[in-house]
Amino acid sequence: MNMNRRQILILLPAAAIAWKSVLAGTPEDSPNYRMTDHWWGMLIDIPKCIGCGNCVRACQTENDVPNGNFRTWVERYHVSDWEMKNPQDVMTNPLTIPEVISPDGGKEGFPVAADEGGRYFFVPKMCNHCADSPCTQVCPVGATFVAPDGVVLVDQKYCLGCAYCVQACPYGCRYIHPEKRVADKCTLCYHRITKGLTTACCEACPTGARQLVDLKNPKDPIHEFLKTHSVQVLKPQMATGAKVLYNDLDGSVR
Amino acid sequence: MSDLRDAGHLFRFVGIFVLAFVVFLVVRHYIVPRSFGQYGHYRGAAIGEIAALPVRFAGHDTCEACHVEVVDKKSKGKHAHVNCEACHGAQVQHAGSADPSTVKPVLPDTSILCARCHTASAAKPKGFPQVVPSDHSNGMPCNSCHQPHNPGMDAPANDAAAKAAGGAK
Numbered sequence: 001m002n003m004n005r006r007q008i009l010i011l012l013p014a015a016a017i018a019w020k021s022v023l024a025g026t027p028e029d030s031p032n033y034r035m036t037d038h039w040w041g042m043l044i045d046i047p048k049c050i051g052c053g054n055c056v057r058a059c060q061t062e063n064d065v066p067n068g069n070f071r072t073w074v075e076r077y078h079v080s081d082w083e084m085k086n087p088q089d090v091m092t093n094p095l096t097i098p099e100v101i102s103p104d105g106g107k108e109g110f111p112v113a114a115d116e117g118g119r120y121f122f123v124p125k126m127c128n129h130c131a132d133s134p135c136t137q138v139c140p141v142g143a144t145f146v147a148p149d150g151v152v153l154v155d156q157k158y159c160l161g162c163a164y165c166v167q168a169c170p171y172g173c174r175y176i177h178p179e180k181r182v183a184d185k186c187t188l189c190y191h192r193i194t195k196g197l198t199t200a201c202c203e204a205c206p207t208g209a210r211q212l213v214d215l216k217n218p219k220d221p222i223h224e225f226l227k228t229h230s231v232q233v234l235k236p237q238m239a240t241g242a243k244v245l246y247n248d249l250d251g252s253v254r
Numbered sequence: 255m256s257d258l259r260d261a262g263h264l265f266r267f268v269g270i271f272v273l274a275f276v277v278f279l280v281v282r283h284y285i286v287p288r289s290f291g292q293y294g295h296y297r298g299a300a301i302g303e304i305a306a307l308p309v310r311f312a313g314h315d316t317c318e319a320c321h322v323e324v325v326d327k328k329s330k331g332k333h334a335h336v337n338c339e340a341c342h343g344a345q346v347q348h349a350g351s352a353d354p355s356t357v358k359p360v361l362p363d364t365s366i367l368c369a370r371c372h373t374a375s376a377a378k379p380k381g382f383p384q385v386v387p388s389d390h391s392n393g394m395p396c397n398s399c400h401q402p403h404n405p406g407m408d409a410p411a412n413d414a415a416a417k418a419a420g421g422a423k
Contacts, residue, residue, distance in 0.1 A: 035301070050378050052371045054340055061344045062310045076377055109370050113377035120377035145296035155300035158287075191307035200344075203311045206336045206371055207382075 033194045038149040039216035040188055041129060041243030042199075043225065046250075048209035049122040051076055056107040058204030062189060069175045071186040072126035072201055074106030079252050080118040087251070098252045123246075123253050124210060126201070127152060127173040127186035128234060131241030135165035135174060144183065150215075150243060151190055156182045170238050188212075215243070311339050312349035320354070324403055331404030332383075341367055341402065364396040 051074055059065060059072045078099040083089075103110065106122075113120055129152050136144050136152060143158035144165055159182035166174045166183060177184040189199035193212065197203070202210045213222035225231070225247075232249045233242040246253075292298025317338040318325045328334050339345055341362055348357045365387075374384035385391075391399075399407070 033305075047379055050371055050382055051375075054370070058311065058339075058344070063307075078377070109373075110375070110377060112373060112375045115376040122377065142290070142295040142297070145294055145300075147301050148293055153301065153304055155297050155303075157303075158297055158300065187304055190301075190304045192309055192311075192313075194305040195309065197309065197311075197313045200311045203313060203337050204340045206340045208335055 032196075035148040037216060038193075038214050039243075040150050040193060041213045041215050041222075041245060042126070042188070042202075043211045043213050043222055043231070043245045043247065044124050045209045045211070045247045046121055046123065047248050048207045049074070049124055050207055050209075051106060051110045051122040052206065053106045053109045054204040054206060055124060055201035055210060056105050058200040059186075060107070062192075062200035063187070065184075066178050069178070069184070070105040071173075071184070072105075072124060073102055074110075075100050075102045075123045075125060076106070076110050076113075076120065077123060077250065077252060078113070078116075078118055078120050079250065080116070083252070084118065119250070121250060123249075124201075125171065125173070125234075126244060127169075127188070128171055128240065128242035128244040129186075129188055131243065133240060134168040134170060134238075138164045138168040140164065147190075151188045151193075152185070153187055153190060154183050154185060156180060156184070159183050170235055170240065171242075213245070308346075310344040310346050312344075312346045314338050316349045317345065327401075327403045331401075331406050333403060333405060364402060368396040368400075368402070 053074060055072055056070065056074060059070075060067075063071060065071050080098070083098055101110070110122075129146075129150060131146065131150065133146055133152050136146055139145075140162065141158060141160055143155045143160070144152065145155070146152050156177075161176055161181045161183065163176055163183065166176060169185075174183055174185045176182070189197070189201075192199060198212045199210075202212050211222075214220050215222065222245075226245075229247050231245045231247050233245060234249075234253065235242070287297050287299065289298035289300075290296070293301075314337040321338070324338075328336075342359055343362070345359055348354050348359050351357045369387050372384055372387075374386045378384055396402070
């Protein structure tokens with residue numbers, strides 16, 4: 001085979017890219033679940049959330065989340081009438097941020113709110129399973145990663161517990177497990193979704209405010225929902241590629 | 255050839271370098287897990303380990319396979335889209351046992367359970383049914399009037415099937 005230097009220089013990167021795609025398509029051990037067929041995310045429908053805390057309790061039960069740590073939690077926002085009338089002040093003056101409470105992560109619900117005007121709403125939060133996640137980029141040992149199906153996971157046997165990822169997550173979704181001393185976070189109930197079940201939080205949500213979505217599945221109702229609703233992600237300016245999609249998200253949510 | 259006569263120290267240096275490289279490769283082979291790099295810069299086997307963790311919530315499809323009469327009753331009421339384990343809690347021990355009747359789930363206390371969702375609060379969406387429990391029922395448990403599986407007051411609240419299913423006490 002006769003090749004000059006120019007042809008080799010063109011062919012080598014092309015071969016490298018082709019090999020990458022071969023590796024990405026490697027069939028998994030499980031015959032029924034192919035990682036490459038999925039791209040998981042979650043839809044959170046804010047107007048449906050009633051702040052009951054079922055998701056937080058279900059997550060703790062399903063994943064043995066220690067007390068005081070949360071893989072998912074619910075925040076209650078109160079944007080006062082004044083804040084709604086003066087949005088420019090809310091953006092510039094840090095003293096006028098909306099009131100946000102989350103007693104014990106909202107696990108046992110929220111105190112009754114008196115009608116003081118303004119707007120109340122609940123914001124369930126969790127790992128955003130970012131496609132370009134800051135947390136996986138900072139791991140010095142390759143213990144956390146975006147799996148081929150878009151779920152951000154922690155290899156707890158490999159994790160050193162250095163907590164770089166805890167600092168890197170812009171959403172505050174990671175914590176160091178107090179007993180295992182390794183990073184812990186939402187796995188999007190990976191042990192459930194790979195078996196065809198939905199996540200524990202979605203299973204326990206009484207109003208359907210949380211829905212597991214598979215963005216690679218053309219039959220998933222999320223595609224129709226995205227066409228007809230105003231859906232946003234948290235901190236879009238950070239370009240994390242977050243896959244937890246919020247319907248009707250108020251601009252004050254951080 | 256005479257140029258190489260004094261180059262022995264260079265060959266020794268190269269030899270040490272090659273030996274160190276071989277030792278590095280051998281050590282690396284044993285230290286780095288087999289599946290590292292299978293999908294990317296991480297241990298590929300970790301994905302399978304996480305996927306093998308035990309499930310606690312059986313899922314409503316599992317419940318509905320046996321409890322057909324409850325599905326039927328629920329489908330007619332406002333709680334049609336509330337999954338079983340949203341109220342009854344994680345039930346994989348009940349659903350996964352050889353004889354589910356031996357592992358009976360504990361019935362939730364309706365005065366706590368219902369209040370979690372239906373206690374009136376200005377923070378809840380306006381269309382969601384809410385009551386002030388002390389005014390609404392005067393301390394009576396919710397299920398003295400409402401069947402949890404079909405809570406509307408137009409539902410037949412006293413039928414024997416409801417009692418058998420655990421709706422009324």
